[in-house]
Amino acid sequence: MTAMNQPKTTNEFAQKDARQTPREALDHWYLEPDAALRARVSNLKFWYGNGTQAIDDVSFPLVEKKVTALIGPSGCGKSTLLRCFNRMHDLYHGVKYSGSIELFPENENLIDLDPNVVRMRVGMVFQKPNPFPKSIYENVVAGLRIRGISKRSQLDEIAETSLTQAAIWDEVKDRLHQPALSLSGGQQQRLCIARALAVQPEILLLDEPTSALDPIATAKVEDLINDLDGKVTVLIVTHNMQQAARISHYAAYMYLGKLVEYNETSEMFTRPMCQRTEDYITGRFG
Amino acid sequence: MGVFRGPHLLPFCVVKLTHLVSGFMSDKQAGQGANDRLHISPHFLRRREITNEVARYVLMAAAAVSVFVTIGIVYILLSESLVFFETVSVWEFVSTTSWTPLFAEPTFGIWPLLSGTLVVSGIALAVAVPAGLVLAVYLSEFAPANVRETIKPILELLEGVPTVVYGFFALLLVTPLLQIIFPQLPGFNMLAPGLVIGIMILPYITSLSEDAMRAVPNGMREGAYALGYSKYHTAVRVVVPAAISGITAACILAMSRAVGETMVVAIAAGQMPNFTFNPMEGAATITTFIVQVTLGDARHGSIAYQSIFAAGLVLFLLTLLFNLIGFFLRRRFRQAY
Numbered sequence: 257m258t259a260m261n262q263p264k265t266t267n268e269f270a271q272k273d274a275r276q277t278p279r280e281a282l283d284h285w286y287l288e289p290d291a292a293l294r295a296r297v298s299n300l301k302f303w304y305g306n307g308t309q310a311i312d313d314v315s316f317p318l319v320e321k322k323v324t325a326l327i328g329p330s331g332c333g334k335s336t337l338l339r340c341f342n343r344m345h346d347l348y349h350g351v352k353y354s355g356s357i358e359l360f361p362e363n364e365n366l367i368d369l370d371p372n373v374v375r376m377r378v379g380m381v382f383q384k385p386n387p388f389p390k391s392i393y394e395n396v397v398a399g400l401r402i403r404g405i406s407k408r409s410q411l412d413e414i415a416e417t418s419l420t421q422a423a424i425w426d427e428v429k430d431r432l433h434q435p436a437l438s439l440s441g442g443q444q445q446r447l448c449i450a451r452a453l454a455v456q457p458e459i460l461l462l463d464e465p466t467s468a469l470d471p472i473a474t475a476k477v478e479d480l481i482n483d484l485d486g487k488v489t490v491l492i493v494t495h496n497m498q499q500a501a502r503i504s505h506y507a508a509y510m511y512l513g514k515l516v517e518y519n520e521t522s523e524m525f526t527r528p529m530c531q532r533t534e535d536y537i538t539g540r541f542g
Numbered sequence: 543m544g545v546f547r548g549p550h551l552l553p554f555c556v557v558k559l560t561h562l563v564s565g566f567m568s569d570k571q572a573g574q575g576a577n578d579r580l581h582i583s584p585h586f587l588r589r590r591e592i593t594n595e596v597a598r599y600v601l602m603a604a605a606a607v608s609v610f611v612t613i614g615i616v617y618i619l620l621s622e623s624l625v626f627f628e629t630v631s632v633w634e635f636v637s638t639t640s641w642t643p644l645f646a647e648p649t650f651g652i653w654p655l656l657s658g659t660l661v662v663s664g665i666a667l668a669v670a671v672p673a674g675l676v677l678a679v680y681l682s683e684f685a686p687a688n689v690r691e692t693i694k695p696i697l698e699l700l701e702g703v704p705t706v707v708y709g710f711f712a713l714l715l716v717t718p719l720l721q722i723i724f725p726q727l728p729g730f731n732m733l734a735p736g737l738v739i740g741i742m743i744l745p746y747i748t749s750l751s752e753d754a755m756r757a758v759p760n761g762m763r764e765g766a767y768a769l770g771y772s773k774y775h776t777a778v779r780v781v782v783p784a785a786i787s788g789i790t791a792a793c794i795l796a797m798s799r800a801v802g803e804t805m806v807v808a809i810a811a812g813q814m815p816n817f818t819f820n821p822m823e824g825a826a827t828i829t830t831f832i833v834q835v836t837l838g839d840a841r842h843g844s845i846a847y848q849s850i851f852a853a854g855l856v857l858f859l860l861t862l863l864f865n866l867i868g869f870f871l872r873r874r875f876r877q878a879y
Contacts, residue, residue, distance in 0.1 A: 342768055376770035386765035389784045398779075399769040451769065 294320040294459060294489040295341075295366070296358045302333075302340055305350030310336040312513040313355070318459065320360075323481060323490040325504035325521065327497065329536065333513040334493045338461050341491060342378040343371035359458065376403070379457030383464045385444035387436035387451075392428050395436045395447055399455035414454050422450035423480040442473025449480065453488070460484070462492040466499065478503050497537055501525050509533045619858060622851035629845050635852060641815040641831070643846035650849055652856055654815035658732065658825035659860070662807055663800035665736025665821055666743060670800075671793055673740070674747030675782075678789075681748065682755040683777040694752075697745040705742070709809030712738040717810065730812030730824030738810070739803050743796040750795065754788020755781050786875045794868030798861045804829035828857045 295318040302311035310333045318324055326334040336345075343366070345351040357366040359377075366374055379399075387395050396415045397405075405411065415432070419425040424446040428439070436447055445465060452460055462481070466474040481503045484490055494500050500507055500521060507521040509532075517524060517533045528534040627635070630650045638651025677697075681690050716734040721727045758781050766776040782789070804827075812824030813834055826834070832850045840846035 344764060344768065347764070347767060372770060372772060375768055380768035382761055382765060382768075384761050386759070386761040388762065388765070388780050398766075402769060402771055402775060402779075448765070455769065 292320040293360045294318045295360060296356075297337075298356050298358065300337070300340065300355035300357060301353070302336060302345070303352040304345075305348060310513055311340065314510070314513075314515045315355075316508050316515055316518040318489060318491060319506055320489050321486050322505040323485050323492060323503055324506040324508065325500040326491065326493045326508050326510060327495075327500050327536075328510035328516075330495070332510045334510050335463055336513075337510065338380075338463055338491060338493050341366065341459060341461050342380050343367075343369075343374045344380070346371040376455075377457060378459045378461060379452035379455060380461040380463065381445070381448050381452050381465050384468050385441055385448050387439070387444050387447055389435065389437060391433045392436045392439070392447060393432040396450050396454050399451060403455065418450040418454040419447075421453050421480070421483070422446045423476060423483070424450060440473070442469045442476060445469060445473070445477060446480065449477070457488070459489045459491060462490060464493050464495060467495060474499075497525075497539075509536065511536075616858070619851055619855045622848060623855045626845065626848035626852045629848070630852075639817045641817075641826075643835075643849045644840065648846065650852075651817075652853065654817040655826060655828045655831055655853060656856065656860075657817055657819055658807070658811070658815070659801060659827040659829075659857070661732050661819055661821055661825070662736045662739065662811065662827055663797065663803075665733060666739035666800040666803075667793070667797055669737055669740025670744045670747050670796055674744045674792075674796070675751060675789065677744070677748045678751035678755060679777050679782065682752045683773065683781060694749070697748055700741070701745045701749075703742075705803065705805040706809070708738050708742050709735070709806040712806055712810035724822065727822055728812075728824055730810065730814075731822055732807075732811050732825055733821040735806045735810040736821060739800050739806055742803070742806070743799045746796045746799060747792045750792035751785065751789045754785035754792070757788065758784045787872045790868055790871045790875065794864055794871075797864050801857065801861055801864070802829060804833055808833055828853045 296315075297318070298315050300311055300314045301309065303309050312333075314333075314337060326337060328334045339345055340353065341357060345353075353367045355367070358364070359366055366378075388398060390398070393415055396418055397411045400411055400414060405414075416425060416429075419428060424443060427443060428447070436444065439447060445468070449462075449465070465481075466477050469477065478499060481490065481492065485503075485505060492500075492504065504521045506519070507524045508518045509516045509524065509528075509530075511532060517528065517530050519529065524533065525537060528537060635650055635652055638649055639653045640649045640651050641654045642649045681693060685693070712734040713729075716738055717727065717729060717731065720731075720734055727733070762780055762784060763776055766780040771780065807827045808830040811826070811830070813826045813830050814824055815831065816823055816825040818825060831853055835846060835850045840850075
């Protein structure tokens with residue numbers, strides 16, 4: 257990190273950008289040798305109902321069982337991109353996709369599937385905690401019930417596993433049947449993560465999951481995301497550069513609907529390939 | 543003329559008063575303020591305080607009026623009922639099953655009127671609550687915006703139809719139609735007015751429930767969809783439970799409307815007190831009896847005349863009971879999101 261704070265001449269910047277263009281970097285992708293692909297976004301474009309194009313020709317891989325962070329300034333399309341993964345946009349009128357989000361190993365294009373089927377496979381946690389007005393227990397098993405699982409022992413078991421995985425089991429195990437809305441904001445968010453984990457999603461989408469939380473709750477959520485590394489494929493949108501550095505394995509930097517750079521997080525944060533990425537990461541811009 | 547002058551002069555006086563006070567203050571402060579960066583003049587603060595005080599008392603008076611009117615109504619009901627209960631014992635009132643106050647040998651048992659009221663409003667709610675809720679779920683969760691914008695005004699139009707029109711609708715259209723299905727149905731019955739009151743209170747339930755459902759934050763719906771809920775499951779398992787407090791309030795309001803409804807029943811159910819829970823028979827309700835007596839059948843001060851206050855008291859207690867139940871249900875299910 258210290259290297260970034262040293263003064264640099266414009267010449268050095270130019271050299272650096274010439275060394276590796278983003279397009280070449282994408283082709284290379286710098287994946288670790290043992291990385292397996294969970295999904296691949298290819299030439300994805302997306303238009304809202306009013307005709308605004310929010311995603312412009314984005315391609316990047318999603319590595320299995322690793323945390324990938326989407327970073328970029330407000331309005332750059334990172335949340336929009338995230339919501340393409342579970343077809344959340346289809347709830348609203350007149351949206352249009354082009355390109356593909358291929359799921360592996362099935363080689364299915366997520367854009368061509370039924371949105372309800374996609375949402376059964378891809379879980380999501382939102383910026384603002386949104387537990388249902390039910391008990392804590394019923395919140396965790398809500399996704400299971402909708403999938404036709406009603407055996408009490410099975411529900412109990414999955415509820416405990418997911419709550420443990422979401423690092424909230426100890427706090428709620430004695431009050432599972434109290435309303436979820438009686439929990440604090442941070443607990444509600446971890447409950448929402450448990451709810452999403454309970455159905456064993458192929459991909460877990462996190463849309464700025466800590467932006468509505470205080471620092472202590474944020475730390476707990478970050479810890480649990482760190483624990484998910486190696487277990488669940490996570491795609492997280494975050495505004496917080498330090499957070500991206502702390503919890504993600506791979507990072508994609510977006511600007512104005514385009515993908516500027518995709519790389520391993522440690523690489524991107526120490527040796528960014530593009531000037532714009534460096535400006536953003538170091539806080540000179542955005 | 544004199545009556546109108548007072549209220550007209552009141553705001554004028556208040557304005558005058560503030561002017562006086564502010565004039566006095568501004569003279570006193572005239573020399574100051576020029577060298578201050580941002581000087582808030584004391585007379586501005588004083589004026590603000592007076593406006594505040596005046597607004598407080600005006601609003602308090604407005605609130606007090608509604609409280610006094612309620613107290614007044616309860617007082618009249620109670621005091622006039624007491625006169626009635628001096629002649630007819632409370633026990634006779636609640637244990638007799640015939641109501642014939644205008645007969646030569648009058649009987650005063652509230653049950654025939656109460657049964658009529660309960661049967662008619664029971665039918666109305668049985669129609670309006672399911673239909674209203676289904677419609678509300680459709681409008682709030684399924685209908686495209688343009689459909690919603692068409693249906694809502696039509697529903698509101700339904701709210702504006704005078705009840706006497708509904709009464710004749712029940713008597714001249716619904717009863718004959720029902721007689722096709724049930725040939726033995728008499729011309730005056732409780733079924734037709736019950737159904738028609740159901741239609742009449744449906745817009746209340748729909749409109750208020752729809753408002754409650756639309757107030758459910760969108761994030762909760764998205765959370766449900768993100769878990770793989772279908773549209774139907776989102777509506778039934780997430781949105782309706784989240785809006786249940788508002789839906790309960792809507793149903794209670796509709797129930798009060800149904801219990802208090804007079805015209806439809808007076809026209810279409812006959813006005814013969816009849817102790818029965820069979821909707822195929824005609825009957826009188828508490829409200830129709832009151833209207834019958836006030837139309838001039840009973841002499842002022844007679845026991846028949848006094849009986850309408852006792853009947854009114856029962857009606858009052860009935861709606862109070864429903865409102866209390868609604869209050870506790872709302873508190874039990876209240877959701878903060």
